[in-house]
Amino acid sequence: MASPTTATPKLAALRSLINNAGIGLALLFLIVIFSFSSEYFLTANNITNILTQITINLILAVGMTFVILIGGIDLSVGSVMAFAAVVAGKAITLPGFGDTELILLACVAGLGVGMICGLLNGVISAYWGLPSFIITLGMLNIARGAGLQVSNAETIYAFPLAFEEFGSMLIGGVPVVFIVALVMTLIAWFVLNRTVFGRLLYGIGNNEEAVRLAGHPVFWYKVIAFSISGLAAGFAAIIYMARLNIASPIAGIGFELNAIAAVIIGGTSLAGGRGSVIGTLLGAFIIGVLANGLILMGLSDFLRQMITGVVIIVAVILDHYRAKYSAS
Amino acid sequence: MTFTKIAASAAAAIALLAAPVMAQDKPVVGLVMKSLANEFFQNMMEGAEAHAAQRGDYELRAVGMQNETDFESQINAVENFITQGVDAIVIAPADSKAMVRPIKKAIAAGITVVNFDVALDADAKAQQGLELAFVGPDNRGGAKMAGDALAEALGAGGKVVIIEGNPSADNATQRRLGFEDAVAEHSLDLLDSRTAHWETEEANQVFSTMLTAHPDLQGVMAANDSMAIGVVKALENAGRSDIIVVGFDAIPAVLPMIEDGRMLASVDQFGQQMAANAIDLALEVVAGGPELEGWVTTPIELVTK
Amino acid sequence: MCSAVPDPNPVAAPDDILTVTGLKKHFGGVRALDGASFSLRRGEIHALVGENGAGKSTLIKILSGVFPHDAGQITLNGAPYRPASPHDAKASGLQVVHQEFNLLQHLSVAENISIEAMPRNRFGLLNRPEMNRRARVALDAIGLSDVDVRAPVSSLGIAHRQLVEIARALQSDSAILILDEPTATLTERETTRLFDIVTGIRDRGVTVVFVTHYLDEVFAICDRVTVFRSGETIITENIPDTTPQNIVRNMVGRELEAQMGAATAARIPGDVALSLKGLRVASDPNPAGVSLDLHYGEILGIAGLVGAGRTELLRGIVAADPVLSGTLECNGSAVHFKDPRDAIAASIAFVTEDRKDEGLILDMPIAANIALASMKDISRGGLLRFAREQQIAEEGGARLRLKCGSVRDPASSLSGGNQQKVVLAKWLARNPRILILDEPTRGIDVGAKAEIYAILRDLAAQGVALLIVSSELPELTNLSDRIMVMANHRIMGTVHRPDFTEEGILNLAYGQSDTSPIADLQIEGAR
Structure with missing residues (x-):
């Protein structure tokens, strides 16, 4: 029988670390290259910049991880983020309230809009068993249109000062918004690895029928996974507003693809059932560091885009081999 | 996204079919807009609708696109207008080359066409044998006005960067050229020039990194105000109040920034009236006035404190 | 046993087509093959037998070019043979019908059937009539005239898919045809049909390698048998010179006690645990549905041919699939299950037919699989308790004599028999009062089978109601x-233990209580 000494959670953490070692090395490799090619790369200011820049993508990607783990995909996060931002922007610019009330109201509105969009994605795709690719593509259009409708295509601005301050606050050079996103990532890690819910999400991604026959409400678990992704989009909207002090209905175009890229580079399988948010965190870092470092190197926009594409493909190829070796 | 395009053109087609042209005396004007998701065009559209209501002597049919580069929907819209036999088409082309052929077709069908906002490509027009006037602002001249304002504040040798719009968009190119004209004329030192695809968040990220790479830069020229907002936020976060920013479009959100000095200037093209002016010109031709020729410039104005 | 060890350097007999000497293959620390030696003669049916994990599948994969061997020699027609790819192996005249189906469902x-060489017309386009004609010939050759060649494979039952796969392999001219457990999913009638075909191929001079768990099949059609154990070949014997007991002894290295065929002392059934009254599942053509009573402490078997509606009935009982009409009574009171969750709450456990698709989460640890249906037991407030999970998994594993390195290993690392034990352990962890099993020992070796039988008998003795x-x-x-014997979704009759005869049961299964099933089979086979 099994060796009785295995301290399981520690072991699991260790294993997840080893699994992510490859991508960690890739990140390290990028950092080394950029450090040599630009004197500014490793400056405190630039590190602050990178952390700020990956925040929104990280939040969206962590939410996306839940959906991809169950074998789904959420193409609507960029649009939902814009819709949530516009609604929250309308809320936060309402006349006749105090700042605290307005900020609270905006948070509730943004998170609520995001979660409802995610909930709809989940209910529709799970109830009818439809591919989430199509349902969330529909939601991408619905949310974008709704955002434009609500805002009349106008950028909303003039937010309470306290809200703006939160968006640009630093603690020891680390942006508060990044710390918030990191805490969210750790909570997601905890949920996925230490709770029944997380365990069953992995199970659904691997073998949905086995989980259903074991008596678990697969439908609701899927709905919750999509709701989490929507909630993350709402959360990203709040962070977006705090950082830029505007709410634009055309924000977040194409953000879903960056989020998916972070998740996949982080080693989560598009087929579901395998992956981790720690990988997603590293994936978001790779994308952020790459964008930042290539600008610092003075590469043209077009080359930069090409290199980012190459890195995504190489990451997935490497992951393919990693999965193969860990399987045998 | 193909899906988006199909949905958009389907919606446009349905809207058009639902309103067949009646035999009536009022001339019918088809207005083909660019992306209504863009605040600028949304304003322009509203201006045109108000204008139609005010004049009351013509019927306006307006079609907008899903995004800036969605010229397929525009081609469909033009063809639908031809089918309906409208009297005039007033169009802001999404692509300065792709729209030449459908416009030629409309003219051949006896429809008065007015090209506004973005000029059709001169070479493409020559190749297709199309002669058509352009009604619109001088994007390049406007950008140069903003660039000049920046240059005067900095003096010769000032170190600047440009935040460009979509690399393939004509107005983005014109504005970049206008900024570059100002750079050349005032002997500014252009350190870097990058696109942020008209987007606030991306401009914020791209500019933060440019600022790291060029901590000594003194001025920024952003090809639209959405991007200028991202730049201003990046400067605030970096604690830099010594860098001067100019934008373009004069959207309401930047007016307070110009007021309190976070931005030096922006350029107003009076977008709200632009479509309405083009419609006026088209109706004059329909009523038997002389054909338009060359470039009918519309007013632009530098907005400063 | 010395006499049974094969000659380390077998001299190639003139009629040997393929000789394998000292073949070794290691995967990491696992010795999948550790010195296999045997030979195949032209035009023989050669059985390979051994418990799961004994090395048969590894050998086949080496022969068919899936992966290379580490050490040893293979000669084919006197020349060294080392296929670089499955394609290579096929070109050398070696065809395999795999255990896992390789058909394209849609x-x-x-x-x-034509996937490897699509017929083209003179324009280079697919020649559909020719393709359909070839397929027809291939299917008719194995007596599958009732299958429409234009039907999608997904519309066929599991047995028919197996036969289509065989038809595909038989289509090309091969010198050696390897059948990897071809009868695992076939009914007896289909098996008989297959045997006739295989004998026919042998008589044409083709060498057929037959991998199977069923010794009666070995004795029915094979000429020689090679026994594998722990990655080694133990012995090759002529069928007339050996006995099933002999082979089993060589396979397991010990005498299998009377476990397998042990006549169980008659159990006295208790109260009715589960009662079906006209239960009709979605695929059931009979409006009357199915009625039966299952008692505590009894094992009720359901026999029938593939397609008789047995699996569908089980899935209907536990609400894995929708039920059209009829009622279900549990402990005497009517219940209505909306989904499997309700059935589980009523202390019913359902071990599915297909452990890979429906039973196991292969990539997950054994412990997670065993705990899958007992999440409440291994969590508190929604948080997992890993120590408790490990404890439950280890207890469950020990109870079923699960052979695994660690319960943290993925379920995919286990052999078929041990995987099945994991599925069983998952359900036994809930201490169900009613246990429903669909093909509980499919594809697992005799040793594991005997162990599972003992467990099931034990459960019945403890008062659990079992439906198998x-x-x-x-x-x-x-x-x-x-x-109970089912045919065409109906219960044709119930046979009690004292009256068990294969003939009687088969009669019912074929839906005809008068004619002899043997006659029926012969008619089938004569085609």
Whole structure:
């Protein structure tokens, strides 16, 4: 029988670390290259910049991880983020309230809009068993249109000062918004690895029928996974507003693809059932560091885009081999 | 996204079919807009609708696109207008080359066409044998006005960067050229020039990194105000109040920034009236006035404190 | 046993087509093959037998070019043979029908049969009539004239898919045809049909390698048998010179006690645990549905041919699939299950037919699989308790004599028999009062089978009600107190233990209580 000494959670953490070692090395490799090619790369200011820049993508990607783990995909996060931002922007610019009330109201509105969009994605795709690719593509259009409708295509601005301050606050050079996103990532890690819910999400991604026959409400678990992704989009909207002090209905175009890229580079399988948010965190870092470092190197926009594409493909190829070796 | 395009053109087609042209005396004007998701065009559209209501002597049919580069929907819209036999088409082309052929077709069908906002490509027009006037602002001249304002504040040798719009968009190119004209004329030192695809968040990220790479830069020229907002936020976060920013479009959100000095200037093209002016010109031709020729410039104005 | 060890350097007999000497293959630390030596003669049917994990599948994969061997020699027609790819192996005249199906579900039967060499017309386009004609010939050759070549494979039952796969392999001219457990999913009638075909191929001079778990099949059609154990070949014998007991002894290295065929002392059934009254599942053509009573402490077997509606009935009981009409009573009171969750809450456990698709989460640890249906037991407030999970997994594993390195290993690392034990352990962890099993020992070796039988008998003795569907008649006659026979979604009759005869059960299964099933089979075979 099994060796009785295995301290399981520690072991699991260790294993997840080893699994992510490859991508960690890739990140390290990028950092080394950029450090040599630009004197500014490793400056405190630039590190602050990178952390700020990956925040929104990280939040969206962590939410996306839940959906991809169950074998789904959420193409609507960029649009939902814009819709949530516009609604929250309308809320936060309402006349006749105090700042605290307005900020609270905006948070509730943004998170609520995001979660409802995610909930709809989940209910529709799970109830009818439809591919989430199509349902969330529909939601991408619905949310974008709704955002434009609500805002009349106008950028909303003039937010309470306290809200703006939160968006640009630093603690020891680390942006508060990044710390918030990191805490969210750790909570997601905890949920996925230490709770029944997380365990069953992995199970659904691997073998949905086995989980259903074991008596678990697969439908609701899927709905919750999509709701989490929507909630993350709402959360990203709040962070977006705090950082830029505007709410634009055309924000977040194409953000879903960056989020998916972070998740996949982080080693989560598009087929579901395998992956981790720690990988997603590293994936978001790779994308952020790459964008930042290539600008610092003075590469043209077009080359930069090409290199980012190459890195995504190489990451997935490497992951393919990693999965193969860990399987045998 | 193909899906988006199909949905958009389907919606446009349905809207058009639902309103067949009646035999009536009022001339019918088809207005083909660019992306209504863009605040600028949304304003322009509203201006045109108000204008139609005010004049009351013509019927306006307006079609907008899903995004800036969605010229397929525009081609469909033009063809639908031809089918309906409208009297005039007033169009802001999404692509300065792709729209030449459908416009030629409309003219051949006896429809008065007015090209506004973005000029059709001169070479493409020559190749297709199309002669058509352009009604619109001088994007390049406007950008140069903003660039000049920046240059005067900095003096010769000032170190600047440009935040460009979509690399393939004509107005983005014109504005970049206008900024570059100002750079050349005032002997500014252009350190870097990058696109942020008209987007606030991306401009914020791209500019933060440019600022790291060029901590000594003194001025920024952003090809639209959405991007200028991202730049201003990046400067605030970096604690830099010594860098001067100019934008373009004069959207309401930047007016307070110009007021309190976070931005030096922006350029107003009076977008709200632009479509309405083009419609006026088209109706004059329909009523038997002389054909338009060359470039009918519309007013632009530098907005400063 | 010395005499049984094969000569380390077998001299190639003149009629040997393939000789394997000292073949070794290691995967990491696992010695999948550790010195296999045997030879195949031209035009023989050669059985390879051994418990799961004994090395048969590894050998086949080496022969068919899936992966290379580490050490040893293979000669084919006197020349060294080391296929670089499955394609290479096929070109050398070696065809394999794999245990796992390699059919493309959404393509037609004809397309699947011709997939390797699609016929083209003179314009280079697909010649569909020719493709369908070839497929027809291939299917008729194995007596599958009832299958439409244009039907998609997904519309066929599991047995028919197996036969289509065989038809595809037989289509090309091969010198050696390897059949990897071809009868695992076949009914006896289909098996007989297959045997006739295989004998016919042998008589044409083709060498057929037959991998199977069923010794009666070995004795029915094979000429020689090679026994594998722990990655080594133990012995090669001529069939007339050996006995099933002999082979089993060589396979397991010990005498299998009377475990397998042990006549169970008659159990006295308790109260009715589960009562079906006219239960009609979605695929059931009979409006009357199915009625039966299952008692505590009894094992009720359900026999029948593939397609008789047995699996569908089980899935209907636990609400894995929708039920059209009829009622279900649990402990005497009517219940209505909306989904499997309700059935589980009523202390019913359902071990599915297909452990890979429906039973196991292969990539997950064994412990997670065992705990899958007992999440409440291994969590508090929604948080997992890993120590408790490990404890439950280890207890469950020990109870079923699960052989694994660690319960943290993925379920995919286990052999078929041990995987099945994990599925069983998952359900036994809930201490169900009613246990429903669909093909509980499919594809697992004799040793593991005997162990599972003992466990099931033990459960019945503890008062658990067991309902077992199996396509292996000896399994049902071994275990059951009663056997209900289904045909075409109807219960044709119930046979009690004292009256168990294969003939009687088969009669019912073929839906005809007068004619002899043997006659029926012969008519089938004569085609």
